[in-house]
Amino acid sequence: MRPSAIVLVSGGLDSATALGWATTQFQHILPVNIYYGQRHSKETFAAEQLCDHYGLASPLHLDFSQPFAMIGGSSLTSGSIHGNPSQELVERTPSDLPPTFVPGRNMVFLAAVAGLGYVHRIYDIVGGWNAVDYSGYPDCRPEFFAAAERALGEALVHPLTIHTPLISLTKQEIIELGTKLDVPYRLTWSCYSGGGAPCGQCDSCVIRRDGFAAAKLPDPALTAATS
């Protein structure tokens, strides 16, 4: 096993699977949970529970909500531009990418955790990024991660590796991998709403449900919620 990695843990199914994978690859794990103005606190709670399950310390919380509110342009962060930029610079969201695309997001996150890793002398970063289900996000493609590795290696004058164990898996394959790794999916949260139980209607719930159905497995989070 390799010594240490930083793992990005959002509380969702994909990053939980990446965390489960990381525990089989690295002796020590520094979990990081990132808030950037999205949704609600259910995900953060799920991230805490997942880390606790694996005997890890509480994740380090990085809060990028202010910058991403200013950047705007995404339905996930729904920021409006303050500061009165000149009239020629009216906010326009390019229409050729999904409205949930948060421009700059993954590069900001990777640069921040690479900086954190540098302080701790950790040069392995693990995340649940996936190019299949959200193929509209350009910063979830292998080409992006390869270029980001090079840029961060230059920034820190030290090679570093971004591990993307789920990058080419379908949701079904992710769930099958996680189930094999005993990932506690009952602790994860995927729903866009923050109610007591998943809504079952939003895109994220539907993708998750279809994934478990394709894997011919029950969703332990639903069982936990209804039992």
Next chain:
Amino acid sequence: MRPSAIVLVSGGLDSATALGWATTQFQHILPVNIYYGQRHSKETFAAEQLCDHYGLASPLHLDFSQPFAMIGGSSLTSGSIHGNPSQELVERTPSDLPPTFVPGRNMVFLAAVAGLGYVHRIYDIVGGWNAVDYSGYPDCRPEFFAAAERALGEALVHPLTIHTPLISLTKQEIIELGTKLDVPYRLTWSCYSGGGAPCGQCDSCVIRRDGFAAAKLPDPALTAATS
């Protein structure tokens, strides 16, 4: 002239010079001022004044103080690690780089303003980065900016250009360029302390003083402070 650029304006001498240069190259400028827990509000005030001088709107403020406090490792942000990472992950600052090096900083900033630029369809970024006076910072080297351009181009599936007009200039040459461009150096702030006038003792004051002396020019900020 090219249409639009985002210019990073810190309030210091270098970014003021980069801003002055940008006004000769771009029709529209979106100024951005970034706070990451450094120093005091004098710099931000100077950034506002510089933008006002050039007839620009107030700069857009991005606040990265929370993440950089968590990242720690730099004397500029002096963060300590919260969240109790496991004992094996004790904070250690690598000693082969200056203590003022903020790991990840420039890549975080560039990714954020690239995201902002994407929303506004601006793919030119200008900053006062310099590889000469602070040659210990790996993320101020041309190799880093070239790699960052590629990574951000992949992240946004659009080519973008990072302009570093000062990258290979000495402080003397920067001041000579800025003087030629009529950059209002009286409005800039370089001192690490936030007093009424520059302290004249800190590294930043000394580098600035030596630069003006080498250029055989008076420092208008000192004249303004003492008059």
